[in-house]
Amino acid sequence: MMEKKLLVAASIILNLIFTIHILYNKDSTTWNPTWTNRAALEAEDAASVSCSGHGRAYVDGLGALDGNKPPCECNNCYTGTDCSILVADCLVDANSGDPLFLEPFWMQKSEGSAVVESGWHMMSYSYYAYGSFVSQELEKVIRKLHNVVGNAVTDNRFVIFGNGATQLIAASVHALSRTNSSSSSSPARLLASVPFYNMYKNQADFFYSANVKFGGDASALKESEDNDNVTQVIEVVTSPNNPDGKMRRAVLDGSNVKTIHDNAYYWPYFSPTTHPVDEDLSLFSLSKTTGHAGSRFGWALVKDKAVYERMKTYINLSSLGVSRDSQLRALQLLKVVLGDGGEEIFNFGYKTLKKRWDTLNKIFSMSNRFSLQTIKPEYCNYFKKVRDFTPSYAWVKCERVEDTNCYEIFRAAKITGRDGNVFGSEERFVRLSLIRSQDDFDQLIDMLKKLVPRGADSI
Amino acid sequence: MMEKKLLVAASIILNLIFTIHILYNKDSTTWNPTWTNRAALEAEDAASVSCSGHGRAYVDGLGALDGNKPPCECNNCYTGTDCSILVADCLVDANSGDPLFLEPFWMQKSEGSAVVESGWHMMSYSYYAYGSFVSQELEKVIRKLHNVVGNAVTDNRFVIFGNGATQLIAASVHALSRTNSSSSSSPARLLASVPFYNMYKNQADFFYSANVKFGGDASALKESEDNDNVTQVIEVVTSPNNPDGKMRRAVLDGSNVKTIHDNAYYWPYFSPTTHPVDEDLSLFSLSKTTGHAGSRFGWALVKDKAVYERMKTYINLSSLGVSRDSQLRALQLLKVVLGDGGEEIFNFGYKTLKKRWDTLNKIFSMSNRFSLQTIKPEYCNYFKKVRDFTPSYAWVKCERVEDTNCYEIFRAAKITGRDGNVFGSEERFVRLSLIRSQDDFDQLIDMLKKLVPRGADSI
Numbered sequence: 001m002m003e004k005k006l007l008v009a010a011s012i013i014l015n016l017i018f019t020i021h022i023l024y025n026k027d028s029t030t031w032n033p034t035w036t037n038r039a040a041l042e043a044e045d046a047a048s049v050s051c052s053g054h055g056r057a058y059v060d061g062l063g064a065l066d067g068n069k070p071p072c073e074c075n076n077c078y079t080g081t082d083c084s085i086l087v088a089d090c091l092v093d094a095n096s097g098d099p100l101f102l103e104p105f106w107m108q109k110s111e112g113s114a115v116v117e118s119g120w121h122m123m124s125y126s127y128y129a130y131g132s133f134v135s136q137e138l139e140k141v142i143r144k145l146h147n148v149v150g151n152a153v154t155d156n157r158f159v160i161f162g163n164g165a166t167q168l169i170a171a172s173v174h175a176l177s178r179t180n181s182s183s184s185s186s187p188a189r190l191l192a193s194v195p196f197y198n199m200y201k202n203q204a205d206f207f208y209s210a211n212v213k214f215g216g217d218a219s220a221l222k223e224s225e226d227n228d229n230v231t232q233v234i235e236v237v238t239s240p241n242n243p244d245g246k247m248r249r250a251v252l253d254g255s256n257v258k259t260i261h262d263n264a265y266y267w268p269y270f271s272p273t274t275h276p277v278d279e280d281l282s283l284f285s286l287s288k289t290t291g292h293a294g295s296r297f298g299w300a301l302v303k304d305k306a307v308y309e310r311m312k313t314y315i316n317l318s319s320l321g322v323s324r325d326s327q328l329r330a331l332q333l334l335k336v337v338l339g340d341g342g343e344e345i346f347n348f349g350y351k352t353l354k355k356r357w358d359t360l361n362k363i364f365s366m367s368n369r370f371s372l373q374t375i376k377p378e379y380c381n382y383f384k385k386v387r388d389f390t391p392s393y394a395w396v397k398c399e400r401v402e403d404t405n406c407y408e409i410f411r412a413a414k415i416t417g418r419d420g421n422v423f424g425s426e427e428r429f430v431r432l433s434l435i436r437s438q439d440d441f442d443q444l445i446d447m448l449k450k451l452v453p454r455g456a457d458s459i
Numbered sequence: 460m461m462e463k464k465l466l467v468a469a470s471i472i473l474n475l476i477f478t479i480h481i482l483y484n485k486d487s488t489t490w491n492p493t494w495t496n497r498a499a500l501e502a503e504d505a506a507s508v509s510c511s512g513h514g515r516a517y518v519d520g521l522g523a524l525d526g527n528k529p530p531c532e533c534n535n536c537y538t539g540t541d542c543s544i545l546v547a548d549c550l551v552d553a554n555s556g557d558p559l560f561l562e563p564f565w566m567q568k569s570e571g572s573a574v575v576e577s578g579w580h581m582m583s584y585s586y587y588a589y590g591s592f593v594s595q596e597l598e599k600v601i602r603k604l605h606n607v608v609g610n611a612v613t614d615n616r617f618v619i620f621g622n623g624a625t626q627l628i629a630a631s632v633h634a635l636s637r638t639n640s641s642s643s644s645s646p647a648r649l650l651a652s653v654p655f656y657n658m659y660k661n662q663a664d665f666f667y668s669a670n671v672k673f674g675g676d677a678s679a680l681k682e683s684e685d686n687d688n689v690t691q692v693i694e695v696v697t698s699p700n701n702p703d704g705k706m707r708r709a710v711l712d713g714s715n716v717k718t719i720h721d722n723a724y725y726w727p728y729f730s731p732t733t734h735p736v737d738e739d740l741s742l743f744s745l746s747k748t749t750g751h752a753g754s755r756f757g758w759a760l761v762k763d764k765a766v767y768e769r770m771k772t773y774i775n776l777s778s779l780g781v782s783r784d785s786q787l788r789a790l791q792l793l794k795v796v797l798g799d800g801g802e803e804i805f806n807f808g809y810k811t812l813k814k815r816w817d818t819l820n821k822i823f824s825m826s827n828r829f830s831l832q833t834i835k836p837e838y839c840n841y842f843k844k845v846r847d848f849t850p851s852y853a854w855v856k857c858e859r860v861e862d863t864n865c866y867e868i869f870r871a872a873k874i875t876g877r878d879g880n881v882f883g884s885e886e887r888f889v890r891l892s893l894i895r896s897q898d899d900f901d902q903l904i905d906m907l908k909k910l911v912p913r914g915a916d917s918i
Binding site for chain 1: 467470471473474477478491492493494495496497498499500501502503505506515517518519520521522523524555556557558559561562565566568569570571572573574575576577578579580581582583584585594595596597599600621622623625626629633637658661662665666667668669670746750751752753754755756772773776777778779780781782783784785786787788790791792794795
């Protein structure tokens with residue numbers, strides 16, 4: 001009798017427990033996705049593929065069409081289905097400026113940085129509400145970012161978007177080379193001081209505009225006094241510079257001189273923010289701001305309305321603006337950056353590069369066979385302290401008399417850098433990329449440890 | 460006693476039901492998203508904003524940065540927070556070729572067409588696994604699409620991507636104008652038969668390459684026999700043509716002549732698939748394939764390796780390829796299209812345009828003041844039947860002697876078309892876009908019903 005009563009009581013209590021449990025779940029405000037589910041599942045599936053910390057899988061990776069789980073895309077020198085196998089005797093990639101040093105940051109920010117695009121997102125040619133190719137929200141966020149970081153003045157500036165700073169370089173050169181076409185029949189001369197990013201030369205040579213020709217070293221022109229003050233001159237000033245990371249100013253001046261400031265690297269990762277850039281034409285790139293080189297998004301801050309209109313026409317005729325997909329993505333990424341005023345990402349990036357430079361400096365101090373660029377620390381308005389420069393690239397000089405081709409010496413030591421002559425400089429220099437993945441950097445250091453101390457006494 | 464036994468039985472049965480319910484939910488394979496949840500919620504929120512069927516809200520719409528629900532972006536002539544207010548006496552937009560006629564299709568395909576991009580998706584400059592700027596999976600899907608639709612031969616063709624067919628036009632012109640630079644010192648002449656899409660002329664004029672000049676009407680050159688057979692000539696053949704939708708062939712030939720085939724409109728929406736295009740250089744655009752003009756994605760099928768390499772260099776130097784975000788999106792959209800061999804989308808698009816042309820023809824038959832282009836129906840290999848052409852645009856001619864400026868006549872009737880002289884043709888013609896949203900078309904019809912029958916007897 002007692003047991004029966006206990007069982008009945010237990011049953012009733014169980015009823016109550018179940019009822020509360022079910023009511024709780026009904027009352028819970030957990031939202032469940034509907035039409036985004038398939039795509040979300042695919043993305044989370046790809047993200048969950050284990051690549052041993054030496055790679056990652058993408059939703060559109062090879063085999064994605066066949067419904068297979070996407071494969072790992074391994075960092076250089078790693079292989080195997082899960083990137084766990086280190087290839088012996090592998091060639092280190094220190095060539096391109098792929099900004100993968102920021103990938104770990106974005107992997108931590110998975111929730112904030114994800115983007116979901118509906119199938120009908122932005123099908124129009126223009127942002128309908130205001131008939132343009134430019135997202136107003138993205139422009140707002142870019143202005144805000146510059147103000148927060150303090151690396152550029154945006155007041156009284158037009159903002160123009162491009163498919164990477166790459167397209168904006170071409171647009172700027174074109175816009176500036178035609179502005180005073182009536183005053184000179186010779187093509188404008190495009191110059192930059194050695195060592196310079198060779199894209200400026202390559203574009204000018206290849207596009208073969210009737211209005212502009214690449215004219216070589218700006219500093220050489222200055223010294224030669226060959227500037228006739230009539231032929232239009234366009235100087236590209238890259239600051240911080242690629243390849244050597246140094247801050248630069250224009251070397252040419254005069255009423256016939258126009259200047260393009262390529263400030264793509266002017267972020268706290270690479271250099272102190274000494275002052276906000278306040279020029280007529282400044283270029284920036286998402287590649288070096290958030291690390292998203294693949295999105296092909298850059299912007300220019302332009303003072304002069306006529307120049308702005310010409311650049312806009314150039315971008316419009318070249319490609320009818322920039323992909324709305326890239327603009328949506330850039331907006332989300334920059335929202336994450338701005339969420340804490342850039343503190344987390346800039347600290348992450350700067351600390352990563354500081355550590356890499358400390359390691360590099362230590363190795364290079366073991367020998368006088370090779371030297372690195374040295375730049376005096378300066379006060380950084382963003383970090384509010386004096387800090388080292390931590391450039392994207394090591395600009396290495398082979399000091400030994402007989403080491404005439406630095407690229408080949410490093411290549412023989414299984415390190416692929418970029419030849420100094422690509423930057424208009426001597427073959428005694430080689431550029432080594434320091435902004436790639438941690439794997440790339442670790443491999444670089446392993447090889448440098450073998451190369452640098454060799455023949456340490458001879459110069 | 461009986462009641463007590465019944466209650467106990469009920470309690471036990473209830474417990475069994477609850478147990479089964481909970482076990483079922485645990486066993487259920489319902490997947491719950493984690494890090495994609497925020498972005499998915501935002502996207503579904505935006506999609507759920509009611510715009511009365513006369514607009515839509517985008518995740519990155521105005522105010523998105525302030526955390527507000529994105530606003531409706533209304534179709535032309537609609538206003539109000541939910542686009543429910545029709546503006547009286549509104550100017551109809553029949554100008555641009557915004558392919559919004561396909562928007563309803565994509566809204567139905569919400570699940571299949573959504574894309575989720577992680578914050579670390581494709582940060583690299585290149586598709587790492589094979590060091591290029593081109594998604595192999597996307598290339599595969601494009602080749603498959605052409606084979607299924609039967610509108611182009613892809614065997615022995617290189618595929619090259621561009622930021623819209625727009626960028627590929629410039630790349631093609633550049634590539635073809637330099638191929639035989641040694642044989643002629645004059646710039647190549649770029650021509651197209653009137654009426655032609657004015658982008659060809661605008662690009663050539665604006666970019667002002669030393670190697671190519673726009674030379675006007677190809678047909679006029681043919682008739683004038685001014686082709687010296689030495690100066691390089693590049694003819695752009697748009698087929699179906701913009702603005703009149705007619706199939707076209709090259710008019711010029713000779714060893715000094717190169718041809719670019721702009722086949723952007725060669726899809727079952729607009730014309731019968733009479734044969735697969737089998738040319739040296741064919742251009743296509745996502746804008747006219749799926750309707751996603753905002754994604755800025757196009758591709759070229761190229762036979763000659765040297766031409767392909769030059770075009771690739773052009774795209775690389777212009778913009779380091781095409782956004783990986785756009786490529787991911789294009790892949791997903793084309794996967795949906797290919798899911799049923801294109802049947803649903805091409806039928807949807809064709810039927811929409813057929814209905815629009817039937818309505819248009821009916822109105823224009825009420826008067827001989829204006830005429831439309833007429834094209835004989837042909838057998839379509841895709842739909843496997845003889846079918847009408849259903850061009851994107853009405854190419855309207857003002858037949859009355861005194862109606863010399865057709866654009867102005869339509870403008871006065873509150874319809875903004877595109878002036879015939881923009882296409883190198885006479886002002887007696889005006890182009891009216893028929894591929895915009897249903898609202899745009901309905902408004903166009905309302906205005907045409909007032910305009911067309913007026914003065915029906917006079918010519």
